[in-house]
Amino acid sequence: MTSEEVRKSILDIIADIAPDEDLSGIQDEVKLRDQFDLDSMDFLDIVMELRKRFNLEVPEADYPQLVTMSSCVEYLTPRLKDHQPVG
Amino acid sequence: MKYDALIIGAGLSGLAAGIRLAMFDRKTLLVEKHVEIGGLNSFYTRKHRTFDVGLHAMTNFSPRGVRSSPLGKLLKQLRIPHEDFRLCEQGVSEIRFPGKSLSFSNEFGLLEQEVAEQFPQQIDGFRRLVEKIRAFDELNLDDHATISSREVVASCVTDPVLMDMIFCPLMYYGNASEGDMDFYQFVIMFKSIFLEGFAKPKGGMPYILNMLKDKFVQLGGEIRMGAPVKAIHTAGEALRAVELEDGEEIEAGCVLSSAGYVETMGLCQPPQADADRHAVGRMSFIESIFVLDREPRDLGFDKSIVFFCTAPRFAYRVPGELIDVTSGVLCAPNNFQYPEPLPEGVLRLTNQASFEHWDRLARSDYRAAKKAERERALNELCKFFPDFRPNVVFLDTFTPKTIRKYTGHLNGAVYGSPHKVKDGVTPVRNLFICGTDQGFLGIIGATLSGISMANRHVLQASRSPIQQAGDVHA
Numbered sequence: 361m362t363s364e365e366v367r368k369s370i371l372d373i374i375a376d377i378a379p380d381e382d383l384s385g386i387q388d389e390v391k392l393r394d395q396f397d398l399d400s401m402d403f404l405d406i407v408m409e410l411r412k413r414f415n416l417e418v419p420e421a422d423y424p425q426l427v428t429m430s431s432c433v434e435y436l437t438p439r440l441k442d443h444q445p446v447g
Numbered sequence: 448m449k450y451d452a453l454i455i456g457a458g459l460s461g462l463a464a465g466i467r468l469a470m471f472d473r474k475t476l477l478v479e480k481h482v483e484i485g486g487l488n489s490f491y492t493r494k495h496r497t498f499d500v501g502l503h504a505m506t507n508f509s510p511r512g513v514r515s516s517p518l519g520k521l522l523k524q525l526r527i528p529h530e531d532f533r534l535c536e537q538g539v540s541e542i543r544f545p546g547k548s549l550s551f552s553n554e555f556g557l558l559e560q561e562v563a564e565q566f567p568q569q570i571d572g573f574r575r576l577v578e579k580i581r582a583f584d585e586l587n588l589d590d591h592a593t594i595s596s597r598e599v600v601a602s603c604v605t606d607p608v609l610m611d612m613i614f615c616p617l618m619y620y621g622n623a624s625e626g627d628m629d630f631y632q633f634v635i636m637f638k639s640i641f642l643e644g645f646a647k648p649k650g651g652m653p654y655i656l657n658m659l660k661d662k663f664v665q666l667g668g669e670i671r672m673g674a675p676v677k678a679i680h681t682a683g684e685a686l687r688a689v690e691l692e693d694g695e696e697i698e699a700g701c702v703l704s705s706a707g708y709v710e711t712m713g714l715c716q717p718p719q720a721d722a723d724r725h726a727v728g729r730m731s732f733i734e735s736i737f738v739l740d741r742e743p744r745d746l747g748f749d750k751s752i753v754f755f756c757t758a759p760r761f762a763y764r765v766p767g768e769l770i771d772v773t774s775g776v777l778c779a780p781n782n783f784q785y786p787e788p789l790p791e792g793v794l795r796l797t798n799q800a801s802f803e804h805w806d807r808l809a810r811s812d813y814r815a816a817k818k819a820e821r822e823r824a825l826n827e828l829c830k831f832f833p834d835f836r837p838n839v840v841f842l843d844t845f846t847p848k849t850i851r852k853y854t855g856h857l858n859g860a861v862y863g864s865p866h867k868v869k870d871g872v873t874p875v876r877n878l879f880i881c882g883t884d885q886g887f888l889g890i891i892g893a894t895l896s897g898i899s900m901a902n903r904h905v906l907q908a909s910r911s912p913i914q915q916a917g918d919v920h921a
């Protein structure tokens with residue numbers, strides 16, 4: 361996947377987890393937690409979805425890398441480069 | 448065949464845990480001993496009418512879009528849109544004591560105003576209590592301190608009648624202990640009843656339960672009904688296999704049990720040493736359902752739910768007789784804001800009851816006692832309320848024995864053991880408790896309990912306990 365496809369995949373995951381949120385105005389540099397009122401249960405779901413969709417384990421120590429959209433893309437793109445977009 | 452997880456009990460906690468695990472591709476088997484799903488909050492049919500067993504109201508109402516509330520968390524964790532619960536809010540409910548009445552609704556301001564009017568000397572203390580409650584983190588699973596609610600409340604409110612009036616609904620809707628209440632549980636109940644509020648799902652519990660079950664199955668979960676667990680076989684501290692009544696042995700990576708702590712320990716083979724030391728719950732209830740020939744409103748019942756006490760002081764403890772008629776809960780399902788009226792008028796009456804006394808009755812006396820006790824309860828009720836007996840077209844009553852029979856909870860204890868296991872851990876590695884005895888009670892509570900325990904012990908199992916501590920609900 362390209363970084364644009366990775367970004368799209370993350371958006372898909374957030375849309376599944378938080379169906380009531382309007383994601384169209386997402387700001388890539390602002391913490392996801394603050395924009396969409398995501399809590400630690402939601403972050404668990406993001407990690408679980410990455411595992412389910414891409415068979416990717418994000419170790420606990422790397423959770424801070426998932427704090428904003430741009431940090432997610434930066435962290436995930438090299439790890440998902442051999443994957444096809446899903447969903 | 449080996450499962451990642453086996454869940455005991457298709458009540459609300461078991462179904463919710465199942466959905467979470469199946470959602471993330473854990474191979475999950477749910478086994479239920481009864482032929483219906485729902486457990487303590489199931490449904491049954493009599494004479495072509497379907498009745499909810501437990502449901503008076505769902506507590507914790509929060510509107511669509513609120514995601515940080517217990518209901519909001521539950522919906523997003525199960526990925527169910529708010530509108531799918533089809534919640535219809537209450538109108539006004541009431542706490543009615545001799546000479547005093549406090550109305551409350553899903554707007555907290557009403558209760559505050561009522562306290563200010565009826566107990567002008569107490570309102571400052573009441574507000575202080577509410578501040579304490581708002582500031583308390585009741586969902587910390589790793590806080591094992593026991594705080595007496597009576598002491599906390601007494602430090603703010605001094606009028607014994609107001610104290611009783613605050614405790615009455617909270618105890619009826621979620622207290623496993625007699626006399627006092629653990630403060631974390633008091634906070635959970637205060638928030639869920641007074642700060643949030645009541646609603647009923649259109650279609651009742653059958654609708655909600657079937658939605659959860661269908662979701663579990665669609666996600667790939669397996670469910671077996673009429674399949675009681677006979678034994679949980681262990682080897683040392685480790686889980687070996689689960690044996691069903693018919694002798695089949697099932698292997699699973701872990702087991703989540705909603706059967707109750709003592710009940711679950713009682714299934715372990717060889718027996719667990721600590722099983723006998725854990726407190727067994729005793730609080731149970733009798734419930735009568737009256738179908739009326741008109742709307743309750745037309746008979747003078749305009750509240751959604753009334754928590755009442757006809758005696759000068761309110762007592763919450765196992766009665767020394769079959770039932771205690773001096774307090775109870777009266778629910779009028781029709782007085783919720785349904786989009787179209789319910790087909791029939793219904794009133795439900797709940798009183799505290801003693802399992803021991805009901806259990807002692809000879810079979811031949813049981814039916815007669817049900818009738819006599821119901822009559823006694825109605826006579827007492829009519830001191831405070833209009834007599835609706837001439838308008839009853841159908842009625843049914845169930846007792847602590849009924850609850851015991853259908854859910855397996857010892858003593859028919861609706862809220863389980865007074866000693867909760869908040870982290871869900873048992874002496875057996877990979878055997879965890881969810882639901883009633885984990886400590887989140889009621890419909891919303893049990894559902895959240897299933898979610899929390901599935902997250903913590905299965906989905907996050909690779910994480911260290913220290914990292915997990917407290918963040919399940921953060």
Ligand SMILES: Cc1cc2nc3c(=O)[nH]c(=O)nc-3n(C[C@H](O)[C@H](O)[C@H](O)COP(=O)(O)OP(=O)(O)OC[C@H]3O[C@@H](n4cnc5c(N)ncnc54)[C@H](O)[C@@H]3O)c2cc1C
Nearest residue numbers: 456458460480486487488501503504676882883889890893
């Ligand atoms: C009369 C009454 C009124 C209530 N009113 C309300 C209300 O108005 N609002 C509210 O929020 N809550 C209410 N409640 C409480 C609510 O119903 C419970 O808190 C909730 O349903 C508990 O769910 P649970 O999953 O923890 O336990 P349960 O529902 O008891 O689930 C446990 C399941 O395990 C099964 N099981 C037990 N042993 C075995 C075994 N060996 N093998 C296989 N399966 C087994 C049982 O059959 C049961 O289905 C009421 C309860 C009662 C009884």
